[in-house]
Amino acid sequence: MVKICCIGAGYVGGPTMAVIALKCPAIEVAVVDISASRIAAWNSDQLPIYEAGLDEIVKQCRGKNLLFSTAVEKHVAEADIIFVSVNTPTKTRGLGAGKAADLTYWESAARMIADVSKSNKIVVEKSTVPVKTAEAIEKILTHNSKGIKYQILSNPEFLAEGTAIEDLFNPDRVLIGGRETAEGQKAIQALKQVYANWVPEDRIITTNLWSAELSKLAANAFLAQRISSVNAMSALCEATGANISQVAHAVGKDSRIGPKFLNASVGFGGSCFQKDILNLVYICECNGLPEVANYWKQVIQVNDYQKNRFVNRVVSSMFNTVSGKKIAILGFAFKKDTGDTRETPAIDVCKGLLGDKAHLSIYDVQVTEEQIQRDLSMNKFDWDHPIHLQPASPIGVKQVSVAWDAYEATKGAHGICILTEWDEFKTLDYNKIFDHMHKPAFVFDGRNVVDAEKLRQIGFIVYSIGKPLDAWLKDMPAVT
Ligand SMILES: NC(=O)C1=CN([C@@H]2O[C@H](COP(=O)(O)OP(=O)(O)OC[C@H]3O[C@@H](n4cnc5c(N)ncnc54)[C@H](O)[C@@H]3O)[C@@H](O)[C@H]2O)C=CC1
Numbered sequence: 001m002v003k004i005c006c007i008g009a010g011y012v013g014g015p016t017m018a019v020i021a022l023k024c025p026a027i028e029v030a031v032v033d034i035s036a037s038r039i040a041a042w043n044s045d046q047l048p049i050y051e052a053g054l055d056e057i058v059k060q061c062r063g064k065n066l067l068f069s070t071a072v073e074k075h076v077a078e079a080d081i082i083f084v085s086v087n088t089p090t091k092t093r094g095l096g097a098g099k100a101a102d103l104t105y106w107e108s109a110a111r112m113i114a115d116v117s118k119s120n121k122i123v124v125e126k127s128t129v130p131v132k133t134a135e136a137i138e139k140i141l142t143h144n145s146k147g148i149k150y151q152i153l154s155n156p157e158f159l160a161e162g163t164a165i166e167d168l169f170n171p172d173r174v175l176i177g178g179r180e181t182a183e184g185q186k187a188i189q190a191l192k193q194v195y196a197n198w199v200p201e202d203r204i205i206t207t208n209l210w211s212a213e214l215s216k217l218a219a220n221a222f223l224a225q226r227i228s229s230v231n232a233m234s235a236l237c238e239a240t241g242a243n244i245s246q247v248a249h250a251v252g253k254d255s256r257i258g259p260k261f262l263n264a265s266v267g268f269g270g271s272c273f274q275k276d277i278l279n280l281v282y283i284c285e286c287n288g289l290p291e292v293a294n295y296w297k298q299v300i301q302v303n304d305y306q307k308n309r310f311v312n313r314v315v316s317s318m319f320n321t322v323s324g325k326k327i328a329i330l331g332f333a334f335k336k337d338t339g340d341t342r343e344t345p346a347i348d349v350c351k352g353l354l355g356d357k358a359h360l361s362i363y364d365v366q367v368t369e370e371q372i373q374r375d376l377s378m379n380k381f382d383w384d385h386p387i388h389l390q391p392a393s394p395i396g397v398k399q400v401s402v403a404w405d406a407y408e409a410t411k412g413a414h415g416i417c418i419l420t421e422w423d424e425f426k427t428l429d430y431n432k433i434f435d436h437m438h439k440p441a442f443v444f445d446g447r448n449v450v451d452a453e454k455l456r457q458i459g460f461i462v463y464s465i466g467k468p469l470d471a472w473l474k475d476m477p478a479v480t
């Protein structure tokens with residue numbers, strides 16, 4: 001029986017391994033992690049992450065051919081194929097700080113594999129890593145290999161949160177990169193056979209190692225670039241009276257462009273877009289390509305601009321100050337249908353408003369109060385480390401309270417900011433909300449989820465990203 005071990009039981013390791021176990025009953029899959037609390041959660045009824053369909057799969061396979069364990073070394077030693085799906089955060093100190101990927105966790109996993117292995121292994125890069133990481137990993141593994149042979153493969157993951165199981169069941173492609181040697185090709189075939197249990201052959205792409213590593217960074221950069229492009233257009237729409245939804249629809253009708261990923265927003269978030277583009281920028285700089293680096297840097301700069309622009313709209317609309325005013329924040333997750341807040345634009349918007357001394361009342365469908373307080377008091381990039389290594393018990397931010405529903409959050413507020421596109425925000429009783437707010441009552445829709453005209457009829461002053469401006473906002477500066 002083929003044995004797989006995955007190091008890292010996170011958003012990627014957990015769901016991908018659960019699906020491999022489900023689709024390959026003849027393979028034994030062990031998912032291991034240094035975080036005891038995460039493993040305990042995977043072994044409980046309350047899984048550490050929410051993804052539609054994941055519970056059922058874990059329940060079906062756990063105890064049969066899927067197990068979660070902290071016995072990292074034991075399962076690594078026994079495995080034929082080892083996936084490494086650990087954190088690859090942005091470095092906060094030293095060379096490349098603020099850009100380069102921090103490979104501490106990867107390196108320690110590779111050293112441990114080298115220490116405990118007694119048989120030949122295929123080691124698979126599942127984490128998103130800089131181009132040429134495989135070369136460094138190979139050096140660590142083979143430095144003192146005691147005659148054991150290692151093949152390194154790059155098999156980046158393309159799933160999106162909220163649709164992880166659907167994406168894993170039916171991927172656009174599975175990408176496998178390996179060495180162009182006979183042993184490298186054999187390893188590629190071994191991994192291909194695993195995926196071939198459910199993925200059609202023409203969707204399994206094989207390349208050399210560096211193409212696979214770079215394709216992952218490139219794919220995320222292209223996706224984020226689309227959002228920054230539409231967001232840049234949204235600013236121009238507001239200045240000219242064009243409507244970003246109409247522009248995006250018209251542009252997306254061109255079959256060469258396509259309609260997906262053209263929703264203007266308060267900015268993109270999530271654990272990877274920013275981190276991976278910063279990493280790409282750093283690699284370009286290290287390779288003497290400053291023009292290419294600057295090109296991709298713009299994607300992040302436009303994203304930051306979009307978040308700042310939103311905060312400025314709120315403050316300038318409300319008589320140039322939100323000091324002491326209650327602002328309701330509806331939605332804190334980085335997108336709907338997930339409780340994940342990593343790099344959510346809500347953090348920057350909230351910090352911007354807090355900087356102007358606002359009082360925030362935050363409501364999100366999934367995110368807990370503890371998580372919100374952690375996020376608002378943590379330094380940039382600190383979140384992307386194993387949970388037990390993150391700063392302990394952060395002090396809550398005084399001007400922030402967390403509400404249990406949207407009506408509570410908006411009661412007595414001067415303004416509402418919608419920062420996540422949760423479906424329930426479309427159908428709230430805005431008449432009732434209006435009645436309980438200070439006047440003039442403002443809605444700033446960072447996701448274009450509400451019907452602005454209906455809200456204006458109720459009496460709200462409404463700002464919607466990239467839409468023709470409310471008369472109230474017309475003469476106010478978009479950026480201070
Ligand atoms: N979150 C996502 O949607 C996607 C993430 N990725 C990439 O996958 C990688 C992992 O991301 P996530 O799963 O989101 O991170 P995560 O933070 O949810 O999970 C990583 C896990 O690795 C564990 N870990 C770290 N060092 C370890 C070690 N030496 N031994 C054992 N366990 C260790 C941590 O405790 C943590 O549970 C990153 O490189 C990310 O860029 C790629 C595609 C999608």
Ligand SMILES: O=C(O)[C@H]1O[C@H](OP(=O)(O)OP(=O)(O)OC[C@H]2O[C@@H](n3ccc(=O)[nH]c3=O)[C@H](O)[C@@H]2O)[C@H](O)[C@@H](O)[C@@H]1O
Binds near residue numbers: 158335
């Ligand atoms: O490497 C990763 O981590 C993953 O990053 C993204 O997945 P994810 O971050 O889970 O979510 P997306 O659906 O891509 O959304 C990212 C952000 O962009 C925003 N977005 C998305 C689409 C859009 O049209 N407009 C927009 O503002 C979302 O609200 C969210 O904040 C990619 O879609 C995945 O393919 C990739 O594997």
